[in-house]
Amino acid sequence: MSQRTYSQQWADVHLQLSRLLTEELPAEPPRPEKDRVVFFQRLAMFYVHYIQIFRQLEKIYDQVVHPQKRRVIRAVLDGVIGRVLELKNEMVEKEFSEYHYMDDVLHDLKLTPADLEIPLPRYFFIDCSKELLERKMMLTDILKMVEVTESPEPLMAKDMSQEEAIKMIQVVERARQGRLRAKLNEENRNMNRMYRTKDPGTAGIELAAVCIQKVWRGYIQRKMAKIARDEEMIFLGMAMDPKYKLPCPAEITAEANDACTRIKQEEYGEDYQKSVVAITNQLRDVEGHDISKTMKDQIRQWFIECRDATGSFPDFPDEEDGGSALIFAEKDPKQLMEEIAAKEEEESNNKPKGKEEKKEKGKKDKGKDDEEEEEAGLKMLPSAFLSDLEVGHKTFVDFWQTRNESRNFNQRHEVELIKEEKRKVIEAEIRVQVDEQMRQELAEWKLAVDKDKGGKAKGNAKKKKGSKSGKKKKKEKDLTSDRTLESLCQELVEQGLLKQAGNVRLQDYLGDYSYLGTTLRQNDIEPMPSLSDVRQVLSLYAILPLGSQLVHEKAPLIKAILLAGPAGVGKKMLVHAICQETGASLFDLSPLNTAGKYPGKSGLAMMLHMVFKVARLLQPSVIWIEDAEKMFYKKVPKEEKELDPKRLKKDLPKSLKLIKGEDRVLIIGTTKDPLSADIKSLCKMYSKIILIPRPDYGSRYILWKQLIKKQGGEVTRALDLSSLAKISDGYTPGHMVRVIQTVVTKRRILQQTNRPLTAAEFVAPLAKIDPVFQEEEEALKNWYAKTPLGKKRIKAATGKEEEEAPVKGKDTKKKGKK
Numbered sequence: 001m002s003q004r005t006y007s008q009q010w011a012d013v014h015l016q017l018s019r020l021l022t023e024e025l026p027a028e029p030p031r032p033e034k035d036r037v038v039f040f041q042r043l044a045m046f047y048v049h050y051i052q053i054f055r056q057l058e059k060i061y062d063q064v065v066h067p068q069k070r071r072v073i074r075a076v077l078d079g080v081i082g083r084v085l086e087l088k089n090e091m092v093e094k095e096f097s098e099y100h101y102m103d104d105v106l107h108d109l110k111l112t113p114a115d116l117e118i119p120l121p122r123y124f125f126i127d128c129s130k131e132l133l134e135r136k137m138m139l140t141d142i143l144k145m146v147e148v149t150e151s152p153e154p155l156m157a158k159d160m161s162q163e164e165a166i167k168m169i170q171v172v173e174r175a176r177q178g179r180l181r182a183k184l185n186e187e188n189r190n191m192n193r194m195y196r197t198k199d200p201g202t203a204g205i206e207l208a209a210v211c212i213q214k215v216w217r218g219y220i221q222r223k224m225a226k227i228a229r230d231e232e233m234i235f236l237g238m239a240m241d242p243k244y245k246l247p248c249p250a251e252i253t254a255e256a257n258d259a260c261t262r263i264k265q266e267e268y269g270e271d272y273q274k275s276v277v278a279i280t281n282q283l284r285d286v287e288g289h290d291i292s293k294t295m296k297d298q299i300r301q302w303f304i305e306c307r308d309a310t311g312s313f314p315d316f317p318d319e320e321d322g323g324s325a326l327i328f329a330e331k332d333p334k335q336l337m338e339e340i341a342a343k344e345e346e347e348s349n350n351k352p353k354g355k356e357e358k359k360e361k362g363k364k365d366k367g368k369d370d371e372e373e374e375e376a377g378l379k380m381l382p383s384a385f386l387s388d389l390e391v392g393h394k395t396f397v398d399f400w401q402t403r404n405e406s407r408n409f410n411q412r413h414e415v416e417l418i419k420e421e422k423r424k425v426i427e428a429e430i431r432v433q434v435d436e437q438m439r440q441e442l443a444e445w446k447l448a449v450d451k452d453k454g455g456k457a458k459g460n461a462k463k464k465k466g467s468k469s470g471k472k473k474k475k476e477k478d479l480t481s482d483r484t485l486e487s488l489c490q491e492l493v494e495q496g497l498l499k500q501a502g503n504v505r506l507q508d509y510l511g512d513y514s515y516l517g518t519t520l521r522q523n524d525i526e527p528m529p530s531l532s533d534v535r536q537v538l539s540l541y542a543i544l545p546l547g548s549q550l551v552h553e554k555a556p557l558i559k560a561i562l563l564a565g566p567a568g569v570g571k572k573m574l575v576h577a578i579c580q581e582t583g584a585s586l587f588d589l590s591p592l593n594t595a596g597k598y599p600g601k602s603g604l605a606m607m608l609h610m611v612f613k614v615a616r617l618l619q620p621s622v623i624w625i626e627d628a629e630k631m632f633y634k635k636v637p638k639e640e641k642e643l644d645p646k647r648l649k650k651d652l653p654k655s656l657k658l659i660k661g662e663d664r665v666l667i668i669g670t671t672k673d674p675l676s677a678d679i680k681s682l683c684k685m686y687s688k689i690i691l692i693p694r695p696d697y698g699s700r701y702i703l704w705k706q707l708i709k710k711q712g713g714e715v716t717r718a719l720d721l722s723s724l725a726k727i728s729d730g731y732t733p734g735h736m737v738r739v740i741q742t743v744v745t746k747r748r749i750l751q752q753t754n755r756p757l758t759a760a761e762f763v764a765p766l767a768k769i770d771p772v773f774q775e776e777e778e779a780l781k782n783w784y785a786k787t788p789l790g791k792k793r794i795k796a797a798t799g800k801e802e803e804e805a806p807v808k809g810k811d812t813k814k815k816g817k818k
């Protein structure tokens, strides 16, 4: 598509965004919503709309080449991602569930489940800083090197003696001759059999010919019928024409164009950066002096005007308050109104108490009612991204919406815009210097005219010093300050604590959409989430925050996620997919992996220090803890006592506390047996617990189909996938992979043309494996009900929450819920 089309799409997106923003930020703050269902519907609507905007913006950002437009789009895109995460968080808080079902919203908006899929922005990979790329390259080199040295060595020809070599050649040669002899013998035997048969006579020959003809004609007819049937299916649009299975020339050209666009983006981006530097220097040289002079004149004028008005010189605003910028700040009517309101409030607060009490008494009943209403309703949590979105939208409307680009066919950067932007930066720079000079000048003026010795300034200085020293915090001790990042990485890789993530993508984690979620909930049945829900939740909680620095800093912070589920539901696969999608480094702190490494208390501290230090430097990073339950065992099993699986129990949560918003480091624990852990400490460490279910029918159908294809099998009509999916209820994707590997062997793949795969072949190996039994699943569900979110959900469902609520809000709350 052309750049003009993307610009048009960009404008469309902003139209949608402006509608959403007016809904989200109405002139009057909306009244708290009493009906939980209505409130949730509102949230869900916003969520779906934002995801649609997210999808479109991501595509546009990927293809637009104009460097300045890209910056604006990126800011809005990050804002939209952040808002999506905020809305998800809000839905979790209001519905007490990690999974949400929106099939009714999709139905209302006439969308498909694919529209709700969370896109994973490509810029997570592409827009990495050079420094980070270099670090990642260094890590890849180390990983490769260690892999090569650790991989089993090929047959050592050097170590083999001559005799041994001759013996081996003899064995192989004898085997070859033996095979040849056996083949000759077989042929001889067949020939003998042929010669031994009697002469069949003419009648016999005719009979044989008829027989051959019969078979041949049957074969030909069947083949022709199959071709005709396939053609008919293609004609009816029921099957895909093989010629479309290959990528068509248009697709190939589109892909080539995409690649070309990326190269252009890079080139234009570099060009833009160079221009920014050149223009900034030029502005500083040419306009700097004039700006400084004008500022000084303005400030002096202000000194004089103030003295004329009040009789004395004013105090110069502090640097922290913005310096002289504060004096000339242009305020819009909204800001002024806010300031006036704040002043009025301050005044009313200062009024004598007696009056207030009287007023209160007079309005007592009314006030009570208001309070009750406030308590009864549900309100949206404050957002950290809406203001960014507003700014982004305003920039689009002010600069880009009406810009005439007929002369900028190549979509190069606009010099005037850079000048406008940089002028502000330079002004701010110069203002700091000018303020310093003017402060001095003001002190001199005061001394000369008012005889003031500037005691205030000194007082301020003292204050500043005091506040600085008060803010001093204890810094984390760097135990490896003398070591380079490379040597730390090398050590961690050698110890097996830093690993190469497996090559799986999140889209490989198959699973169908849960189509009946809301219907089931309306009938008071708690639906089981589908694997596609799991995929969505992990995109939101792990991939999006890890991929974008701004989103990670401002969105609700998630430091640790626990994936709990039966064996083979794909927990490990998800961890690797998260690393692949975000380019994250993978650290393995599993109890089994750390056993025996870095012994002693100081060793443990060193290990954690190194892992967290390198994780921060190589961010984004994932710290994976397999069998997370082992760290919090209620009772350590005898056979594991030697491994000391609980050694990280105390220190890891401490290190977790040191992770801040700016560190894109995520801890992911996986467990198939959370019941054996102390639930309290486990939940304290992992703020998000995701229960991964066994696949439902829809997911099983897709899994069988795709996994068989992946193994090289052909899915024909002879393979009854529906029945296979039906009978494999309770089996996990891991089980299915195992079964497919035993059935679809290389030999079986070769036989497929004559003997297509059937469902019956999979039944026997499937029956040999134990499925996830109902009891195991129930036990997991019951365990989940004891986690903080599970408890809240049960409380909300049984209405206990209302009983515990203050008496005032009791009746109204109940009404609201009803």
Ligand SMILES: Nc1ncnc2c1ncn2[C@@H]1O[C@H](COP(=O)(O)OP(=O)(O)OP(=O)(O)O)[C@@H](O)[C@H]1O
Pocket: 508, 509, 510, 511, 531, 566, 567, 568, 569, 570, 571, 572, 573, 574, 670, 671, 672, 703, 733, 734, 735, 737
């Ligand atoms: N949704 C899925 N789509 C495709 N393949 C899957 C899916 N889930 C699991 N698999 C495959 O199943 C196999 C087992 O998955 P994995 O090892 O990640 O499971 P696990 O839950 O970590 O098991 P365990 O608890 O035993 O360690 C892997 O080959 C993985 O690729």
